[in-house]
Amino acid sequence: MSADSIKLGGKIKPRVLIKVENLNKSFGDLKVLRNISESIHEGEVVSIIGPSGSGKSTFLRCLNLLERPSSGRVIFEDVDISGKKVDIVKHRQKIGMVFQQFNVFPHLTVTENITLAPTLEKNISKADARRRAHELLERVGLLDKKDEYPSRLSGGQKQRLAIVRALAMNPDVILFDEPTSALDPEMVGEVLDVIRSLAESGMTILIVTHEMGFAREVSDRVFFMDGGAIREQGRPEEIFFHARDPRTAEFLSMVL
Amino acid sequence: MKLLETVAGLWQKYYYVYLGGLWGTIWLSAVSVAAATVIGTAIALMKLSGVRVLDWITRVYVGILRGTPILLQLYFFWILLPKAVPFELSDTACIIVALIVNASAYVAEVIRAGIQAVDAGQTEAAKSLGMRPRNVMLRVVMPQAVKNILPALGNEYVTMIKQTSLASVFFVEELMTSYKTVQSATFLALPSLIIVGFIYLILITVLTKALDLFERRLQKSERR
Ligand SMILES: Nc1ncnc2c1ncn2[C@@H]1O[C@H](COP(=O)(O)OP(=O)(O)O)[C@@H](O)[C@H]1O
Ligand SMILES: [Mg+2]
Numbered sequence: 001m002s003a004d005s006i007k008l009g010g011k012i013k014p015r016v017l018i019k020v021e022n023l024n025k026s027f028g029d030l031k032v033l034r035n036i037s038e039s040i041h042e043g044e045v046v047s048i049i050g051p052s053g054s055g056k057s058t059f060l061r062c063l064n065l066l067e068r069p070s071s072g073r074v075i076f077e078d079v080d081i082s083g084k085k086v087d088i089v090k091h092r093q094k095i096g097m098v099f100q101q102f103n104v105f106p107h108l109t110v111t112e113n114i115t116l117a118p119t120l121e122k123n124i125s126k127a128d129a130r131r132r133a134h135e136l137l138e139r140v141g142l143l144d145k146k147d148e149y150p151s152r153l154s155g156g157q158k159q160r161l162a163i164v165r166a167l168a169m170n171p172d173v174i175l176f177d178e179p180t181s182a183l184d185p186e187m188v189g190e191v192l193d194v195i196r197s198l199a200e201s202g203m204t205i206l207i208v209t210h211e212m213g214f215a216r217e218v219s220d221r222v223f224f225m226d227g228g229a230i231r232e233q234g235r236p237e238e239i240f241f242h243a244r245d246p247r248t249a250e251f252l253s254m255v256l
Numbered sequence: 257m258k259l260l261e262t263v264a265g266l267w268q269k270y271y272y273v274y275l276g277g278l279w280g281t282i283w284l285s286a287v288s289v290a291a292a293t294v295i296g297t298a299i300a301l302m303k304l305s306g307v308r309v310l311d312w313i314t315r316v317y318v319g320i321l322r323g324t325p326i327l328l329q330l331y332f333f334w335i336l337l338p339k340a341v342p343f344e345l346s347d348t349a350c351i352i353v354a355l356i357v358n359a360s361a362y363v364a365e366v367i368r369a370g371i372q373a374v375d376a377g378q379t380e381a382a383k384s385l386g387m388r389p390r391n392v393m394l395r396v397v398m399p400q401a402v403k404n405i406l407p408a409l410g411n412e413y414v415t416m417i418k419q420t421s422l423a424s425v426f427f428v429e430e431l432m433t434s435y436k437t438v439q440s441a442t443f444l445a446l447p448s449l450i451i452v453g454f455i456y457l458i459l460i461t462v463l464t465k466a467l468d469l470f471e472r473r474l475q476k477s478e479r480r
Binding site: 064066089090091092093094095096097099101103104105106107116117120121162165166169 | 375377378380381382383384385386387388389391395396399400
């Protein structure tokens with residue numbers, strides 16, 4: 001436990017897990033992120049909402065350095081991982097990510113999808129990795145698919161597999177980028193259920209989503225992004241019912 | 257009818273020349289295919305390494321080799337190589353080097369295209385799991401790229417086999433040269449050409465069929 005997670009009268013003051021300082025990102029002349037500064041605490045569930053093109057994906061992708069910030073810093077567990085000299089691979093193992101398009105590995109079976117990274121990068125034995133993979137599959141109701149190839153899975157099953165694959169690395173935080181946007185409506189629920197149970201288990205989560213009901217229900221905080229900035233942030237009831245920024249209200253009136 | 261008889265007669269008398277030529281074509285092809293595949297892969301990986309200098313070097317390499325006629329390149333190496341190395345170099349050796357260098361550029365393009373055709377999301381997912389670049393390439397991208405690469409590579413190999421015929425310009429022993437040998441000994445051009453053409457046709461048809469079979473099995477395994 002780090003120095004800043006001190007017990008205060010029985011209540012744990014959670015430590016800052018991710019700290020973003022003056023984050024800017026441009027693609028050529030296009031400014032996509034404008035001076036974002038935020039802190040995410042351990043165990044926090046943060047939903048990111050906002051119109052398409054507002055920079056939500058880019059923001060998430062800067063957090064695990066899939067995109068390199070143009071300026072500013074990303075501090076993860078007290079290390080500036082946006083610095084030039086860091087071994088980003090090691091830090092990424094602690095930052096899971098789940099993509100809109102699932103991105104499961106089509107050439108590997110369900111079990112192999114999950115065991116690939118842990119066996120290669122964490123020196124976990126094949127047997128241990130398989131055992132753990134099967135435990136996780138059981139938890140998301142996919143154990144009967146353990147030897148299938150992803151081409152035999154539905155969208156919802158693929159996304160649950162992608163979540164389990166991320167979990168197998170034992171991350172300290174998971175970033176979800178519109179995890180249900182590519183799903184047929186009848187499959188959205190099964191994926192949200194998995195994310196909800198993760199949130200309840202205390203996992204730190206950042207999720208970009210258009211599922212406003214879900215965001216309201218599971219989030220500790222909601223970020224509203226627009227034009228590359230976090231225009232407004234607060235507790236779900238503040239954002240959803242008492243938005244101060246007119247852009248937030250306008251956006252919500254359109255999607256709710 | 258007359259022609260067919262001449263062809264038959266020619267084959268009976270000179271079959272060993274043609275078989276020698278066939279052997280020449282086969283080993284010339286095999287060596288250039290093997291070496292070009294290794295070198296071409298290395299070039300493709302250099303190009304995709306993200307290191308700017310390497311990308312630039314490979315760009316120039318591939319650009320020159322694909323932007324000039326192969327016959328010109330054969331002459332170039334045939335003239336240059338013996339002067340450039342401190343030891344004796346046979347014409348055959350010069351021509352093999354030229355064929356390999358030329359083919360490596362085409363192979364590199366096939367491999368690069370195959371790798372780049374793999375969905376970028378695959379690389380991102382692997383990176384996000386904390387996989388090292390080497391493992392991302394070897395365990396996630398390459399196994400998927402192979403399915404794009406092998407069919408195109410097969411076509412490239414067939415082209416390479418046909419191009420070994422250019423070695424006849426330098427009297428390197430191979431099929432087309434055996435045509436010339438028999439032709440100059442007998443002054444029979446057309447019958448000799450028919451024999452050589454027939455041998456090429458069989459060789460390449462067999463190979464194409466084998467590649468087709470292989471490709472179909474690959475696709476089957478993909479659908480599992
Ligand atoms: N790799 C890229 N190159 C150029 N422009 C990009 C790239 N990625 C995103 N953008 C642009 O950045 C803006 C924000 O994109 P994104 O972060 O995907 O928004 P959101 O996820 O909120 O829809 C968009 O205008 C998009 O076109
Ligand atoms: Mg997005």
